[in-house]
Amino acid sequence: MNAPFPPGKAPLRVLIAAPRGFCAGVHRAIEIVERALQRYGPPVYVRHEIVHNRYVVDGLKAKGAVFVEELDDVPDGVPVIFSAHGVPKAVPRAADARGLEWLDATCPLVSKVHRQAERQIEAGRHIVFIGHRGHPEVIGTFGQVPEGTMTLVETVADVATLDLPADMPLAFLTQTTLSVDDTAAVIAALQARFPDIAAPKAEDICYATSNRQAAVKDIAAQCQLMLVIGAPNSSNSLRLAEVAERMGTPARLIQRGGEIEADWLEGVETLGLTAGASAPEELVREVIARLAEFRDLAEEQIVTTTERMTFKLPRQLV
Numbered sequence: 001m002n003a004p005f006p007p008g009k010a011p012l013r014v015l016i017a018a019p020r021g022f023c024a025g026v027h028r029a030i031e032i033v034e035r036a037l038q039r040y041g042p043p044v045y046v047r048h049e050i051v052h053n054r055y056v057v058d059g060l061k062a063k064g065a066v067f068v069e070e071l072d073d074v075p076d077g078v079p080v081i082f083s084a085h086g087v088p089k090a091v092p093r094a095a096d097a098r099g100l101e102w103l104d105a106t107c108p109l110v111s112k113v114h115r116q117a118e119r120q121i122e123a124g125r126h127i128v129f130i131g132h133r134g135h136p137e138v139i140g141t142f143g144q145v146p147e148g149t150m151t152l153v154e155t156v157a158d159v160a161t162l163d164l165p166a167d168m169p170l171a172f173l174t175q176t177t178l179s180v181d182d183t184a185a186v187i188a189a190l191q192a193r194f195p196d197i198a199a200p201k202a203e204d205i206c207y208a209t210s211n212r213q214a215a216v217k218d219i220a221a222q223c224q225l226m227l228v229i230g231a232p233n234s235s236n237s238l239r240l241a242e243v244a245e246r247m248g249t250p251a252r253l254i255q256r257g258g259e260i261e262a263d264w265l266e267g268v269e270t271l272g273l274t275a276g277a278s279a280p281e282e283l284v285r286e287v288i289a290r291l292a293e294f295r296d297l298a299e300e301q302i303v304t305t306t307e308r309m310t311f312k313l314p315r316q317l318v
Helices: 024-040 054-063 090-097 108-122 136-142 156-160 180-193 207-220 235-246 281-292
Strands: 011-018 044-047 065-068 080-082 102-104 126-130 150-153 170-174 225-229 251-254 270-275 296-303
Touching: 011 207, 011 281, 024 044, 024 054, 024 080, 024 108, 054 065, 080 090, 090 102, 108 126, 108 136, 108 170, 126 136, 126 180, 136 150, 150 156, 156 180, 170 180, 180 207, 207 225, 207 235, 207 270, 207 296, 225 235, 225 281, 235 251, 235 270, 270 281, 281 296
Parallel strands: 011 270, 011 296, 044 065, 044 080, 080 102, 126 150, 126 170, 225 251, 225 270
Antiparallel strands: none
16 A cells, blocks of 8 residues: 555555566566676677567666667677567577677577477478467567468458368467467367367467466456556557456556556546566556556555566576
8 A cells, every 4th residue: 555645636546467567588588688788798789679668678778788670780799689579590590600699588488389380390280370460479480480381360360261271281379478368269260170280288378478468357347447558569568458458448558657647547446557578567666656646546466376487597698
């Protein structure tokens, strides 16, 4: 519970979802950049945003990280880090060809999908991949296997239009940051149309994505507004806002507390608050402070599960 605020403000109950914010893969990726800066000294180059959060990226820039979109933008003789979303195999090969020292910050759960893709191709199956076109994770996963051995679908409607030979052995895999409910519907459509399609041994949607969506479901029905802290290019953050909307609760995706306007809170007695897997806890507190400018807050943390997952760092940094 917050300390009392000056009188005259209407009360606002704030339900804060837990778990929220950083997942183990994001913690690992950021630590890789920070340790690389300590070991090599700045500048350390990072191909693509290490995670999809401007606050995090700007903080690392201030410490000496340089973010670029392509390996060609990295000068010779400096270390380069590959983002948490994963990269096509061609990228580390190109880095090796140039003699660049590189570190892979790919989330281990994304790497697990990469290895599954390789095994399915080795088994002679064509992969139907469920994901969002153009997302870095999708690009990285497609880059693990030979061209033409994987087909992307985004929706149930896409499944109906798949033009694959009836006798082609198939498997499906998914992006790790999708809507749990949407993906279940696409998988059901695939299995109805292709009864023999091979499924992954375990769900590809990562624990953090599933847990954060479940936490939103747990509180959204009690709220008149849900705020999701996350970037507009963050798949898992967008999904959190969608989950709330589907439960009938208006949701707003915000990056910083300063975006919040007083009129957003008109008619709101209970507000839900969560953060995508790339958003640090500092931004949650920033949002709380902004809300306190308008209303007298009563905070409640709603815990649906406790996360204890951790991932090892690359051997170069241990």
